[in-house]
Amino acid sequence: MKESSNIIEVKGLTKSFGETEVLKGIDLDISEGEKIAIIGPSGCGKSTFLRCLNCMEDPTSGSIYFDGVDIADVRVDINVHREHIGMVFQQFNLFNNKNVLQNIMLAPVHLQTKRLRRAKIHNFFCKLFRKKEKMIPIETTAERIEENARARAMELLNRIGLADKADVYPSTLSGGQKQRIAIARALAMNPKVMLFDEPTSALDPEMVGEVLDLIREVANDGMTMVIVTHEMGFAREVADRILFMSDGVIAEQGTPEQVFDHPQNPRTQQFLKCVL
Amino acid sequence: MKAFDVFYQQFITKGGYKTVLLGLLTTLQIAIIGLLIGIVLGTLIAVVKVIPKYKKLPKALNAICNVYVGFFRGTPMVVQLLIGYFVLMPALGISLDAVVVATIVFGLNSGAYVSEIMRAGIQSVDVGQLEAGRALGLPFSTAMLKIVIPQSIKNILPTLGNEFIVLVKDTSIVSFIAVTDLTKAFRQIGDANYEYIVPYLFLALVYLVIVMLITYLIKLMERRLKRSERKQ
Numbered sequence: 236m237k238e239s240s241n242i243i244e245v246k247g248l249t250k251s252f253g254e255t256e257v258l259k260g261i262d263l264d265i266s267e268g269e270k271i272a273i274i275g276p277s278g279c280g281k282s283t284f285l286r287c288l289n290c291m292e293d294p295t296s297g298s299i300y301f302d303g304v305d306i307a308d309v310r311v312d313i314n315v316h317r318e319h320i321g322m323v324f325q326q327f328n329l330f331n332n333k334n335v336l337q338n339i340m341l342a343p344v345h346l347q348t349k350r351l352r353r354a355k356i357h358n359f360f361c362k363l364f365r366k367k368e369k370m371i372p373i374e375t376t377a378e379r380i381e382e383n384a385r386a387r388a389m390e391l392l393n394r395i396g397l398a399d400k401a402d403v404y405p406s407t408l409s410g411g412q413k414q415r416i417a418i419a420r421a422l423a424m425n426p427k428v429m430l431f432d433e434p435t436s437a438l439d440p441e442m443v444g445e446v447l448d449l450i451r452e453v454a455n456d457g458m459t460m461v462i463v464t465h466e467m468g469f470a471r472e473v474a475d476r477i478l479f480m481s482d483g484v485i486a487e488q489g490t491p492e493q494v495f496d497h498p499q500n501p502r503t504q505q506f507l508k509c510v511l
Numbered sequence: 512m513k514a515f516d517v518f519y520q521q522f523i524t525k526g527g528y529k530t531v532l533l534g535l536l537t538t539l540q541i542a543i544i545g546l547l548i549g550i551v552l553g554t555l556i557a558v559v560k561v562i563p564k565y566k567k568l569p570k571a572l573n574a575i576c577n578v579y580v581g582f583f584r585g586t587p588m589v590v591q592l593l594i595g596y597f598v599l600m601p602a603l604g605i606s607l608d609a610v611v612v613a614t615i616v617f618g619l620n621s622g623a624y625v626s627e628i629m630r631a632g633i634q635s636v637d638v639g640q641l642e643a644g645r646a647l648g649l650p651f652s653t654a655m656l657k658i659v660i661p662q663s664i665k666n667i668l669p670t671l672g673n674e675f676i677v678l679v680k681d682t683s684i685v686s687f688i689a690v691t692d693l694t695k696a697f698r699q700i701g702d703a704n705y706e707y708i709v710p711y712l713f714l715a716l717v718y719l720v721i722v723m724l725i726t727y728l729i730k731l732m733e734r735r736l737k738r739s740e741r742k743q
Binding site for chain 2: 289291314315316317318320321322324326328329330331332333341342345346417420421424
């Protein structure tokens with residue numbers, strides 16, 4: 236139904252909160268492995284747009300094709316697709332009642348064990364009604380799921396250099412550490428796309444670097460990314476394409492060189508004059 | 512000291528303490544099971560109330576919950592007991608033990624109050640916690656059960672303790688439907704000699720001690736919860 240090179244296709248997306256129309260018709264194709272940075276003045280709908288991409292905000296109209304499925308359709312089980320769309324928040328949002336390791340393991344373990352349980356129940360009924368050909372092959376056990384998730388979590392923690400913090404609760408960590416763990420938590424789901432919602436805006440200046448380094452590393456691994464950011468230098472360095480949003484529409488887009496060095500739209504020029 | 516001697520004789524020698532102990536058991540049973548029913552019901556109602564309301568089903572559920580909470584908060588518990596025992600039971604053609612009826616009424620009643628406590632507790636947890644869970648693909652129910660509700664418990668516990676104390680004290684009205692609770696047990700001791708001063712003072716003392724014990728237990732639990740947060 237969709238050409239395979241585009242992992243996300245947004246068509247005519249609008250979003251209103253009550254009377255106010257925040258997004259006024261957005262079309263965007265994101266191809267696999269592409270890194271997109273969204274910039275623009277505050278209140279222009281950048282974050283809302285990003286949150287629509289995994290239906291954190293339900294779009295008012297329009298469609299969002301993720302892997303060929305319209306996830307804006309309310310009949311689609313959004314949870315299945317969200318597993319493949321990692322999201323990193325401005326406020327980190329680590330689970331305060333779980334330690335670091337549990338934060339990373341919770342979702343993978345829960346979702347996989349649920350699937351295993353469903354498969355077992357399904358197979359039980361298949362046996363009951365003598366339809367063995369319909370049985371789902373089970374290759375794993377609850378213990379192995381837990382083990383694998385733990386190994387993966389520790390691998391990620393080692394990679395971000397926080398393995399010693401595995402048993403610690405989030406309240407004792409610095410902002411930079413929290414955000415790196417939040418990124419690790421999203422990566423633990425092996426997502427196809429990562430959405431970053433102003434990942435460094437709530438950080439103290441001295442911690443911005445460590446988080447940006449990690450995002451850069453993830454980008455170099457070939458992850459498809461959409462980043463809402465105010466870090467212009469970073470956007471320019473990492474992104475393949477810059478979107479400039481203004482008043483709920485994409486006012487200008489292009490390569491970093493095009494947008495930053497030769498902006499065409501007067502609004503872009505004005506905005507860049509203020510921030511650069 | 513004559514009044515005290517009479518009480519002593521009735522309480523110890525004539526075995527009045529047995530009734531009192533049974534009454535105490537009934538009182539605690541009604542209060543504890545009532546609270547447990549209340550917590551389950553209250554949590555369900557609170558969750559219904561915090562679900563975003565853009566679909567039809569939550570709206571209908573919400574309306575039902577509002578009627579329920581409105582009725583149980585808007586009428587005295589004695590009246591609810593009387594209606595449960597003398598109106599609903601015959602009307603439905605069932606016969607239950609008065610203690611069971613009292614427990615159910617207490618559960619339903621506390622459910623209405625606990626729902627408000629729970630709602631406030633759930634709303635005190637940052638929305639981002641729920642969002643982070645949902646963004647990882649967890650269903651609403653799982654994110655609520657594993658992430659939001661455990662965090663809200665810390666805020667809920669003191670108020671919930673208050674609710675339990677209220678419930679324990681309110682059990683003194685169950686004699687309206689002929690349940691022998693603590694209050695009725697002491698009244699029976701007084702009835703034996705028409706000597707009420709000591710039994711009723713003693714009764715007040717027993718309630719006071721129970722409530723103080725509960726208060727102490729809640730403080731202990733609160734401290735435990737705080738410690739788990741500070742760990743490492």
